[in-house]
Amino acid sequence: MIQIQNVHKSFGNIQALKGISLEIAEGELFGFIGPDGAGKTTLFRVLVSLLVPDEGKATVMDLDVVNDYKKLRTQLGYMPGRFSLYQDLTVEENLNFFAGIFKTTLKENYELIKPIYQQIEPFKKRRAGALSGGMKQKLALSCALIHKPKVLFLDEPTTGVDAVSRKEFWEMLQSLKKQGITIVVSTPYMEEAALCDRIALIQKGELLDIDKPQNIINRYSHFLYGIKAERMYDLVKILRENTHCNSAYLFGEYVHFSSNTELDMDKLKAELISTGMENVEVISLQANIEDSFMDLMAKTNNQA
């Protein structure tokens, strides 16, 4: 469905993409996971034909993003990271506008967008600018789908959106996937990676890894422990001094402490108590995507 070969893109001295290559299969829900500045948006703009790569080649549905851009644009759906609908048009006017551009009508494609559009239909006379964040997002997705695209590019659709709306949004994506639409999505939220069929971890214009989320997690090579105590900030500092420490990161309720060797948890606990820590708890953990990402990041940073 999508083929990317050695794509480079620079802006002045900044190398936004440093030779990205990968393939995305038809019907896949594929995620680019990485922080701001990783190159996600640049890559998306190349794939939807809004930016010409400096080097390399990309095709979407066998259409070249540079040479066949006119045909390509009629067949893909794109939801940019910034809300780009007309704020002073109503919900309905925005939809009709996008339908008109693609020479279709809201009525013709109502079935496809129905599950999403229904949730905002009661507000169809409201101006887009006056919608809440979650509703704007649903309208933008409806507009991106209005011409029944075979592939959908969603650039950080859930950034700045609360946890409930994020969950609902991913449920919508799962149902679109069932209808056979290929979905390419980017996100800075690591936990959303688990919801994709395959993911690419991207950082500083380079791919750290590409695989099914579980396979990436399985490659995590350290022993990982969750540790908590009364004073978490002091705990992190003490753990970093530990001779077995590979990394120690705050991680919600626990500190995630990784080591290259298997540790005696009772002994570790006793050591922490002897430094004055209170209510110490040590558990053994399985890594998650965020652990893997930070590990890969730290490794590449050390090489640089």
Add this chain to the structure above:
Amino acid sequence: MTNNQTNTKAVVVKDLVKKFGDFVANDHLSFAVDKGEIFGFLGANGAGKTTAIKILCGLSHPTSGDVKIAGYDIYKQRDLIKKNIGYMSQKFSLYDDLSIAENIRFYGGIYGLSRKKIKEKTEEYIEKLGLQAYTKSMVKELPLGFKQKLAFSVAIVHDPPIVFLDEPTGGVDPITRRQFWELIYKEAANGKTIFVTTHYMDEAEYCDRVSIMVDGRIEALDEPKKLKETYGAQSMEEVFIQLARG
């Protein structure tokens, strides 16, 4: 509010109501934040968080209710409040086309710091945040993570007892996000009160106490551990989803 309470509390809010026309954005909020506490102020988009924060920072008037920030009254002592708080928004408030030192000098100047003090702060921040390589650069050339740490430092350049952070960690990589929280912990350990909003539910766990707003009201307020017990949830994310979905 007794004097006793204002001595140990950084923020005291009692029956705060804010209406826009018929719409009730803040519906009788009452809560207090202890000095030195890290207080998480959570809620879905549109729940009324930003409205409340603007009032607490003295940028907007409540429709009714009492608010005291650092012991100062929100109606009568807004200027004193502004001197005693720091504020960092998700958009930051650094000037992109000024250098690091110029940004610090600008904010230091606004808060009336002496030249000597501004020089000290500039050296301290460059050293502490590891910005040595960027002293000649304009702020727009800084990687996002550095910008964020600098925005935080600038927000507390006048050493306020309370700092408000509105989604400070959006978009940064997971390592930088954690480094930012370590900065927060450090300031809290020095006695600063931290009032923070976030959409990352793991960050709710870093707070001493968390409030969750739904439709203009505070639906829950407690330590993360107790909230999880109360709602029979494994994580703060579950607590949040239960409450916000209603």
